[in-house]
Amino acid sequence: MKATGNPPLIETKNLIKHYGDKIAVNNVSFEVYGGEIFGFLGPNGAGKTTTIKMIIGLLQPTAGTVKVAGYDVQLQPLLAKAASGYVPDTPNLYPKLSGRELLRFVGDLYALDHNRIERRIDELLNLFDLYQAGDDPIDSYSHGMQQKTVLAAALMHDPRVLVLDEPTVGLDPRSARMIKDILRQMADRGAAVFLSTHILEIAERMCDRIGIINTGELIAVGTMDELRSLGKGETSLEDIFLSLTGGAEYAEIAEVLR
């Protein structure tokens, strides 16, 4: 248990995923506690999405265990999924449904009662500024509105664990800020928020702890201060990230291109 007293809501132990000879994720172990926002960083192809898919129960690990809200994702998948919400990087929704109909369908999937579904739909549509467009088909929504609809769908059952894959990609600053505020509120209410992002500034400002994955291995986990102590005197997350993932040599390439 963490010092704050909150229990871990996501626990991965020695998580491994192989595709034949290719090792996508290698021996990854970490915990995310209730009340914290955990940022998951890594270069392209480092194993971020594979790890997320194993946490959310979309992929079976080759070895190791994942627990969400105390439930083993392999052994108790329905309970683990009922406790979590997932926001994928691309909002693939049902374009012919309206936002309201989609949320009603999600509420039905999560076995919420009818009155609660209708109340929750109104709350979420208001919260995400989608009330006016709630009865319009999703294919008429902008990218930002679709992204907000996906997030509303993930929050429909008030999950204890929220997993987001690149949640702010393609959003205008106002929508991005709104999502950041909502995630912070979720964490303040005791939920565990796990997000992957390429935007290091978001990770640095939003996340309580950060994990960095490279070539399938978790190479660093900790608060910003703990990560600074791992580096060679770097102070910004960008410098620490490049130093740990071996991307610092690109600065030399940039010099040559000048």
Place this chain on the structure above:
Amino acid sequence: MTDAALGNAQAAGNLWHYVGKLLRLRWVIFYSGFRRAKLRGKISTIVLGLLVLGGLAFAFTLSLLLLRLLRSPGLEQFIGDTRLLIAGVPVLVVSAAFVGILMTSFGVLLQALYLAGDMDFLLSAPVPLRAIFIAKLLQAILPNFGLILLFGLPVLYGLGASEGYNVLYYPLVLLVLAVLALAAAGLASLLVMAVVRVLPARRVAEVLGFFVAILSFICSQSGQFVRYSDLSHDQATRAFTLLTRLNSPWSPLAWAGRSLVDIGEGFWLSGLGLLLLTLVLTGGVFALSLATAERLYYSGWARVQISTRKKKAIYTRRSATAQNRELTVAVSRAVPSALRAIVIKDFLMLRRDIRNM
């Protein structure tokens, strides 16, 4: 989520309950699309519905004419004993249904499993994996199954009525067609996953669309050139013999059709035996396909592509580069670089498209 809600999710976790929810979603999507469509779209949908009803009436008429033809003394003189041919009709219909659903559900399953993009959304919800796959398979076969029933049922029921088959024959026709459709959809799902491991799903969909269009064109045009009046006695006999060959005792598809005929004629032992064999075989194929598809999808292998191209040896590229250098220099002098770049880009894309076909 509260513990009570978690309990609800768990308690409500029976398979068919969720299959029902997922299929209801398809209805909601259809109804929403219809409700929001422009007047022209609504009229088109209604006209399509009326055309389907017209097709049903046409299929009934056609089946009556066909049965009359099969029982006509003229045909008996022309091809000999027609009893074998009549007994082969159910085999022909169920075989056509199986092959038809296998082929048509390939495209629908490709769309449902890979291109619809809702798999991750559904798999991350507290819904049993099996319910999602069953819903996807049913979604793939239901429209095609409807079409098969549209054309197959009038023929099979007409046959039953004209031959005075047992009353049990009629519900069993539906059961046999349904289990064959499920087995065909199961096999199609495995085929889709195998193909998508080699080629990107979108490319497969494009190539499939191209081939279906070409095939439809060839079928529609070839009908214009056939002269049925020139059909000789020999050719007709050979064609009918070919149809009766489908009724081979070693063909699993024939077992299904023969079971219906035997039950209809009151040969209970052979009829029920063949029916049981059909149910076990199709049930086994469906269960195996479902379990394999789930496993492949969950383990991630269904979404991993394998490279079928071997890397060229380095020396080949080097020697080719040396040989082409002079030619490249000459071309670059004659053709502006922007034009050259566009032509090369188009050529590379064309080469890739042909290779992927």
